[in-house]
Amino acid sequence: MRRPTDPHRDLFAIRTASMGGSEIRALFAVLNRPETISLAGGAPWLGALPPDRVADYVASVLATDSARALQYGPAQGLPELRESLAGAMALEGIEADPRHLLVTDGAQQALELLAKVFVDPGDVVLAEAPTYVGAIQAFRSHQADVRGLAMDDEGLRVEALEEALAALGAEGRRAKFLYLVPTFQNPSGLTLAADRREQVLELCARHDLLVIEDNPYAMVRFEGEPVQALSAIAPDQVIYLGTLSKVFSPGMRIGWIWAPELVLRRLELMKEAANLCSSSFTQLVADAYLRSGHSQSDLDLIRKVYRERRDAMIDSVAQHFPAEAVLRPPEGGLFCWAELPAPMDTKSMLPRALEAGVAYVPGTAFFPEPARGRAYMRLNFSYPSPEAIEEGVRRLGVVVHEEMELGRGLGLS
Amino acid sequence: MARVGVVRGGRSLERQFSLDSGHNVATALRSAGHESLELDVDENLTQSLRGMDCAFVALHGRDGEDGTIQSVLDAFAIPYTGSDRLACHLCFDKPVASGVLRRAGIATPDSFVVHAEAVRHMGAGAAMGEAAGRLGYPIVVKPATQGSGLGVGVVREPEELPAAAMTAFNNGDRILLERFIQGVELAVTVLQEPGRRPRALPPVQISTEGVFDFRARVTPGAATYTCPADIREELLEAACGVAVSAFEELGARDFARVDLIVSEERGAVVLEVNPCPGLTETSLLPLAVRASGGSFEDFASSVVDAAIVRGEAAH
Numbered sequence: 001m002r003r004p005t006d007p008h009r010d011l012f013a014i015r016t017a018s019m020g021g022s023e024i025r026a027l028f029a030v031l032n033r034p035e036t037i038s039l040a041g042g043a044p045w046l047g048a049l050p051p052d053r054v055a056d057y058v059a060s061v062l063a064t065d066s067a068r069a070l071q072y073g074p075a076q077g078l079p080e081l082r083e084s085l086a087g088a089m090a091l092e093g094i095e096a097d098p099r100h101l102l103v104t105d106g107a108q109q110a111l112e113l114l115a116k117v118f119v120d121p122g123d124v125v126l127a128e129a130p131t132y133v134g135a136i137q138a139f140r141s142h143q144a145d146v147r148g149l150a151m152d153d154e155g156l157r158v159e160a161l162e163e164a165l166a167a168l169g170a171e172g173r174r175a176k177f178l179y180l181v182p183t184f185q186n187p188s189g190l191t192l193a194a195d196r197r198e199q200v201l202e203l204c205a206r207h208d209l210l211v212i213e214d215n216p217y218a219m220v221r222f223e224g225e226p227v228q229a230l231s232a233i234a235p236d237q238v239i240y241l242g243t244l245s246k247v248f249s250p251g252m253r254i255g256w257i258w259a260p261e262l263v264l265r266r267l268e269l270m271k272e273a274a275n276l277c278s279s280s281f282t283q284l285v286a287d288a289y290l291r292s293g294h295s296q297s298d299l300d301l302i303r304k305v306y307r308e309r310r311d312a313m314i315d316s317v318a319q320h321f322p323a324e325a326v327l328r329p330p331e332g333g334l335f336c337w338a339e340l341p342a343p344m345d346t347k348s349m350l351p352r353a354l355e356a357g358v359a360y361v362p363g364t365a366f367f368p369e370p371a372r373g374r375a376y377m378r379l380n381f382s383y384p385s386p387e388a389i390e391e392g393v394r395r396l397g398v399v400v401h402e403e404m405e406l407g408r409g410l411g412l413s
Numbered sequence: 414m415a416r417v418g419v420v421r422g423g424r425s426l427e428r429q430f431s432l433d434s435g436h437n438v439a440t441a442l443r444s445a446g447h448e449s450l451e452l453d454v455d456e457n458l459t460q461s462l463r464g465m466d467c468a469f470v471a472l473h474g475r476d477g478e479d480g481t482i483q484s485v486l487d488a489f490a491i492p493y494t495g496s497d498r499l500a501c502h503l504c505f506d507k508p509v510a511s512g513v514l515r516r517a518g519i520a521t522p523d524s525f526v527v528h529a530e531a532v533r534h535m536g537a538g539a540a541m542g543e544a545a546g547r548l549g550y551p552i553v554v555k556p557a558t559q560g561s562g563l564g565v566g567v568v569r570e571p572e573e574l575p576a577a578a579m580t581a582f583n584n585g586d587r588i589l590l591e592r593f594i595q596g597v598e599l600a601v602t603v604l605q606e607p608g609r610r611p612r613a614l615p616p617v618q619i620s621t622e623g624v625f626d627f628r629a630r631v632t633p634g635a636a637t638y639t640c641p642a643d644i645r646e647e648l649l650e651a652a653c654g655v656a657v658s659a660f661e662e663l664g665a666r667d668f669a670r671v672d673l674i675v676s677e678e679r680g681a682v683v684l685e686v687n688p689c690p691g692l693t694e695t696s697l698l699p700l701a702v703r704a705s706g707g708s709f710e711d712f713a714s715s716v717v718d719a720a721i722v723r724g725e726a727a728h
Contacts, residue, residue: 006637006638006695009634009637012634016633016634017634019633022628022631022632022633023627023628023631023632025631026429026430026627026631027426027429029422029428029429029432030424030425030426030428033424033428034455035424343576345576345579345580348576348579348580348583349583350583351426351563351564351583351584352582352583352584354426355426403579403583405533406529406532406533406579406582407575407579409532409533409536409537409538410532410538410541410575410578410579411538411539411575412575412576412579
């Protein structure tokens with residue numbers, strides 16, 4: 001019998017057809033080779049958190065609360081952790097009622113649950129372009145039509161949002177929500193300017209457009225003045241996503257959603273369907289950490305280290321990249337976003353860089369529309385040491401120059 | 414029972430495939446009663462392999478298919494699976510392999526080679542369009558020495574050529590501009606048991622939108638594999654015959670996968686011969702082995718046995 005060799009081929013749900021991005025992942029198998037320097041990751045530096053101290057939190061949880069730590073917990077998350085998380089939000093000027101928080105397995109699960117609650121196949125979701133690749137994946141896995149909005153140095157361009165809303169109006173449609181990472185955005189490192197925040201919220205209010213504020217990086221500010229969170233400015237318009245991944249440990253998988261009561265109840269049902277509850281054990285360990293009094297001093301150390309690493313990256317790029325390359329120094333977060341002169345194509349260039357022993361993430365990964373973002377690359381400075389950053393950027397500089405020379409020979413520039 | 418070092422992973426961009434291939438091979442060898450150890454490319458590799466009865470080379474691309482590890486294994490008289498260093502060298506270099514096959518009367522696509530150095534220093538980039546024009550569009554642009562469809566593109570219009578050439582050059586310093594052959598893409602596994610002529614297993618037909626490149630290989634659902642292939646029996650037989658001839662002409666050994674395009678007009682045209690093709694659970698060679706009624710465990714085990722017998726004979 002002649003038949004396709006995959007017996008499940010006709011059984012897969014349509015939504016699986018929209019899942020892409022395997023190409024870069026497959027190439028990145030070389031990242032665990034000792035000769036490769038990765039500027040591609042998104043992992044935080046964990047040096048501020050000595051393992052002994054984590055062992056103490058774990059021991060205290062098991063000594064005092066093992067029956068709950070090792071048991072199922074409520075789908076919404078443990079009440080004391082929700083209280084601590086609301087306390088963390090208060091530091092950013094957001095007054096959140098712990099009863100309106102839902103604990104998730106990292107903020108990534110929050111994105112998945114929001115998509116489950118709000119997105120039907122074909123629904124439009126608006127986002128900055130570029131935007132967090134994990135959000136694009138989560139929304140697309142529910143067959144959202146993700147539309148990217150242009151940004152400039154001050155973050156999302158208000159006119160781009162206006163135009164998108166007008167275009168949707170002309171189609172007789174509305175967007176389900178606007179997804180924003182307004183502070184030290186992944187990947188661009190850009191922060192939505194204070195006055196723009198007001199304008200965006202005002203425009204969204206006028207169009208009755210729900211805003212999702214994904215806020216993993218605001219606490220990791222090492223320079224400049226804090227900008228008020230969207231959730232602090234207009235709490236009634238915004239659903240807030242938080243995470244402990246960048247300030248404590250991504251291995252604990254603790255994220256959360258702050259949403260109005262009626263939204264929260266639906267999210268809670270979806271959370272139950274997804275995994276019943278987040279780990280009681282890691283919730284209690286995270287809570288012990290937040291109540292230990294160490295988190296502020298740990299954060300100060302993280303900020304100091306990230307600032308040094310950001311500086312190492314900026315200095316190295318200035319030294320090794322062509323003069324036409326553009327890199328805006330971020331005042332916080334984990335990433336630099338470099339723009340190379342046209343017609344450079346960072347996705348095409350990636351194999352050359354990997355062969356040269358350095359990795360980055362091509363800009364195309366962060367745009368919902370195919371073929372956009374070719375001139376950009378995301379460079380991570382939180383994880384590699386300053387020495388690795390310097391050497392990695394040096395290697396990348398050689399690759400970029402080779403590419404430009406070859407491009408000239410091919411008539412590309 | 415033999416102690417087998419399965420070499421997998423490595424430095425090439427096909428590392429993920431190789432890790433998966435190696436793991437699949439090591440698991441199969443264990444089920445067949447061998448002791449298998451998965452080894453990566455590092456400074457201890459040669460020493461680790463010297464303690465083995467046999468090396469199973471499951472390294473794709475650089476180091477594994479270009480003759481590098483085979484040279485090491487030859488130097489230390491360690492028996493190993495698959496083709497020897499010369500055959501690997503020939504197969505890995507697509508323009509060389511194509512030239513050898515053509516001399517033997519086996520059809521391959523018309524092609525030109527362009528060196529990055531010639532683009533940088535001899536103005537070859539400007540003349541590339543003319544060469545492509547002589548082949549006639551559409552053309553396939555690919556790196557001369559890369560696997561898994563990395564850097565491969567189809568160019569339909571002259572203005573697409575420079576970007577496609579750049580993508581190919583990003584995967585190697587020499588590229589091939591090849592006439593695009595319309596037809597059905599087949600992967601034919603060729604096996605050679607000791608003392609026998611090589612034989613072809615049932616061809617696997619590859620269906621994909623556009624070219625069967627790296628993206629199509631790693632994106633779930635982007636390619637469909639059908640085995641046996643859904644084409645006329647005579648064409649299938651012709652493809653199998655050509656695949657066996659290509660295997661022999663390049664001096665391949667034990668096993669290889671021959672990629673071809675077949676059509677009523679042109680018969681079977683060989684694209685390349687892979688001396689260390691994918692051996693993962695979903696790879697084409699294991700598919701063909703299963704389709705022929707065999708098991709992957711028996712395949713892996715018989716290849717190891719053949720290598721050990723060769724080693725003993727050499728002593």
